[in-house]
Amino acid sequence: MAGVLVYIETDKDRVAPISFELLGLARQLTEQLGGSVEALVAAADPEPLVAELAGADVVVSVQSPALAAYTPEAHQAVLVEAIRSREPQAVLVGYTSAGLDLAAGSATATDRPVVGYCVGLAVDQGELVADSQLYGGKLVATTRTRPPAVFSVVSGSFPEAAGRSGGRGERVVMDPPDALNHLRTRLVGTSSGGDGAIDITKAERIVSVGRGIGGPDNIEVAEEFAAALGAELGASRPVVDSGWLPKERQVGKSGMTVKPKLYVAVGISGAPEHLEGMQGAGLIIAINTDPNAPIFQVAGYGTTCDLFDLLPALSEQLKAAG
Ligand SMILES: Cc1cc2nc3c(=O)[nH]c(=O)nc-3n(C[C@H](O)[C@H](O)[C@H](O)COP(=O)(O)OP(=O)(O)OC[C@H]3O[C@@H](n4cnc5c(N)ncnc54)[C@H](O)[C@@H]3O)c2cc1C
Missing domain, CATH: 3.40.50.1220 (TPP-binding domain)
Incomplete structure (x- = not known):
């Protein structure tokens, strides 16, 4: 099994800060679990993102026009395929709008447990021990999960700097899954929700x-x-x-x-x-x-x-x- 797979999110065409947090966390986890820190980049043009991922040992990239805009259906199909082929012990996604879809969806599709709202995650005696912040932070639940499993992590919980360097920088190009040819969802537009008068x-x-x-x-x-x-x-x-x-x-x-x-x-x-x-x-x-x-x-x-x-x-x- 590979070590830990991180789903890379983007923010204005750059790697999002949460993804660097997750790469740093993945590094900590692989020190005990073994295996590599792997980053999954799913995009219409992965190259500029790949160049930012010096913190990953292996960057798995998938290129397809169907991945230009985020849709849960397309990105989940890629993540599921990557989990099946890379067999990571832990999958890390941000507890973000995208991560909310992807963590639950990919865990169900690959028959893995999912632990959400993580603000702490560590390895103890081969198990993954997660602290999940619930009810607006009024309660912290600690769970122990036998790998493989999926975790969604609250942003700001781990330092970004640890995920920005220190990887081996190997490349794996993955073919886009066939599901991308049969998508039922497409993004038709976005709106700001206001008249733009207030920013x-x-x-x-x-x-x-x-x-x-x-x-x-x-x-x-x-x-x-x-x-x-x-x-x-x-x-x-x-x-x-x-x-x-x-x-x-x-x-x-x-x-x-x-x-x-x-x-x-x-x-x-x-x-x-x-x-x-x-x-x-x-x-x-x-x-x-x-x-x-x-x-x-x-x-x-x-x-x-x-x-x-x-x-x-x-x-x-x-x-x-x-
Ligand atoms: C998918 C998802 C997305 C979300 N997105 C957002 C988001 O974008 N933004 C967001 O804010 N939340 C978001 N939430 C909701 C979030 O989980 C919390 O429910 C929300 O932030 C709580 O809002 P609050 O702090 O105003 O209310 P509460 O949690 O009810 O807190 C009110 C606070 O006011 C204090 N208070 C009461 N009376 C007084 C007083 N007289 N003087 C001083 N203090 C007083 C209380 O002690 C209490 O701490 C999201 C939730 C989900 C599940």
């Missing part, structure tokens, strides 16, 4: 509101604070799903990824899906009445003050300071 990805300061804001009538407390701070307003998913703020303000896995200099999280618990979109911020300040909220684990500064006491007072101070 929080370019904001240097963001005040983001979560469910702790309580209801649509209270949004103005945060709006006033954001205006006083010269910040854009962001939101967690429940706030958007409830219709309190528009979709283009949503931060996280199924929203925007932002990297402002300052990110103030107001009444946000810090679920992995939210952290995925904002943990690259320069400084994170958390306002949350629950001292155990996971948001405090990524915050540079935090307070357990009630947001309804704190925000109006801060807005006044900022206005007074001009």
